[in-house]
Amino acid sequence: AKVVTGTVIAGSFSVGQEVEVQPVGLRSRIRGLQTHGQKVQLAPPGRRTAVNLTGVAVEELERGMVLAAPGWLRPATVLDVRLHTVRYLRRPLRHNITVTFHTGSAEVEGRLLLLDRDEVPPGEAAWAQVRLAAPVAAVNGDRFVIRDPNDTLGGGRVVDTQARRHRRFHEATIGKLEAMERGSPGEVVLMAVAASEPVTLRELASGLDLAAVEVHSAVEATIESGDLLALDGQPLTEGTLLFSAAGLAALTDRMTDSLTEYHRQSPLRRGMPREELRSRLRLDSRAFDQLVALWAGRGDVKEGGGWVSHPEHEPHPDAGQQKRAGELLAALRAQPFSPPAPKDEDDLLSYLEDRGDIVWVDEGIVFASEAYREMVERVVAHLKERQTVTLAQVRDLLGTSRKYAQALLENMDQERITRRVGDERVLRGGVNR
Known part of the structure; x- marks a missing residue:
């Protein structure tokens, strides 16, 4: 048996159904179906689905092939x-x-x-x-x-x-x-959207030889039929972004493939940076943000903190990586305010940062989380007592070097705990620590 994944474009699939793999013409039968990790008996259109096929070898299947009822394609x-x-x-x-x-x-x-x-x-x-x-x-x-x-x-x-x-x-x-x-206004609208998607309602209307009210009516009818999707929902405005259902399904497949490959190459990372995924999909920020919200709402992705991941992905270090993580944390805790510079192991550091074990304040400077919190608490306590603090005072307060003190203060500025005034730092207004 072989499991293939894709989006159901039209019709539906059911367990036990005979299917044909095109364009090669292989016959098979569906042994099982899953959507969003759950076994189902029926997969409706628009749903990304894993299909367990019988009687088909792995080497016979390639990306781009299509499952269909026999004789349909x-x-x-x-x-x-x-x-x-x-x-x-x-x-x-x-x-x-x-x-x-x-x-x-x-x-x-x-x-x-x-x-x-x-x-x-x-x-x-x-x-x-x-x-x-x-x-x-x-x-x-x-x-x-x-x-x-x-x-x-x-x-x-x-x-x-x-x-x-x-x-x-x-x-x-x-x-x-x-x-x-030659077809109905709805068919004309759908073809025009598919050629340049995503496209705004304003852009669509300006490029068609149809009255604006006719375009608006055709768009609403095509959305109602499920062939067109308005990313930012109803009511329609001139800025509404439109996608064809088939185009969105193909883009969703590309997105899933990109995440799967990223997780394969970087299994310790929580997810792909949002900007990297946006660049791979060649989308502008507005369309990408709306699509990620749509995918997250449908359960196609997880997102948060500037990353996007496959819904079933969790970082899983192997035994060697777990051992190295323990060694790295022990080394950081042994010299809490002057920790050793980590080696070239960004994936492991990202994993520990996502887990909350470390704080990565600058290139080559990483603190154990408990050490970072203690340093911040000491600096804030000093500021509450004396109102200002200098780099040299932080260095002496923590018994560390100028390099670590400077990295800490710059991080506290970025986190809006402190702000720089000349050569001194002061607490930002409203900070209560």
């Missing part, structure tokens, strides 16, 4: 698409360029052929055909994104997954594609 290598270039594109998108094609969690190299023009300026739409180096599992209406090694170029909707090779600038071909693509 056909492998695709030539796809007709409606392409929207991103507004911030640095130069027009040209015909017959090499791109990386992303749909769902699949990522395949291919060539982009423009069918109705020679180039597409930033923020405009065109008919195109994508010819892939390897098959993907896709259906008509699926959202996609194309990138080059440096930038996101655009995205849109797959119109025909079983396309033939076309002549360029062929009126009958373009007419057929337009007829296939």
Whole structure:
């Protein structure tokens, strides 16, 4: 048996159901299902799910494959698409360029052929055909994104997954594609969001040939159907950030993969720094903060103190690391106010800091927590009695060196316990220690 994970995009899965792994066409049966670590009999759409498959070998599965009901998906290598270039594109998108094609969690190299023009300026739409180096599992209406090694170029909707090779600038071909693509305002809105997500309602309305009231109504209806998500909830405003359900599911998978890899490389750390995860996902701060809140609310992540982690991750030092942690704490406690500089073992120090055993005040300067508290209490007591304290006085008060006294005082300034006035420190107003 093999356990695979992903997000249910449409329909549902149930224990005992026969499924097909595409684009390779493997048949299997579902032995078990889990969502958020809990065994379930049914996995509904939108839920990140672990699926235990029978009769499938590990080496037969790759990232980007899709589970579906038998016969529902056909492998695709030539796809007709409606392409929207991103507004911030640095130069027009040209015909017959090499791109990386992303749909769902699949990522395949291919060539982009423009069918109705020679180039597409930033923020405009065109008919195109994508010819892939390897098959993907896709259906008509699926959202996609194309990138080059440096930038996101655009995205849109797959119109025909079983396309033939076309002549360029062929009126009958373009007419057929337009007829296939023509849909309701809701479908137009969904395609436009998927091409540039996340996008604000204001940006969406400005880029569509629809009345503002029509866009607003279509967005509300598409949210109601579950195909679109407003990150900051209702009521809708011009600044509301919109995501397609499929795009959010793919981004959630990327986020989970990033955290899993980080935990594998840094098992002692509580989580990935928020800014590092935001950078990996290529999101601005506003969208990222709202997404993390959404993921945390759904149980997809844990967050706090500037970090984000997989919900089931807990730092687990091995026997050797536990021994080294004990040795390090003993060394710090043996010289509490002048501790030895730790070796190059940042992960272990982060683990001890998260656990509350140490206070990391500066590069190369770490105090045992109880020593740090005692030092702060002595300095605060001195200040309450004499109102001011100098670096030399702190050094003598603690029987330590200038280096440690200075690091302590700078840390107390940062923690807003004290503030510097010339060469002296005073207690900040309202401090009661």
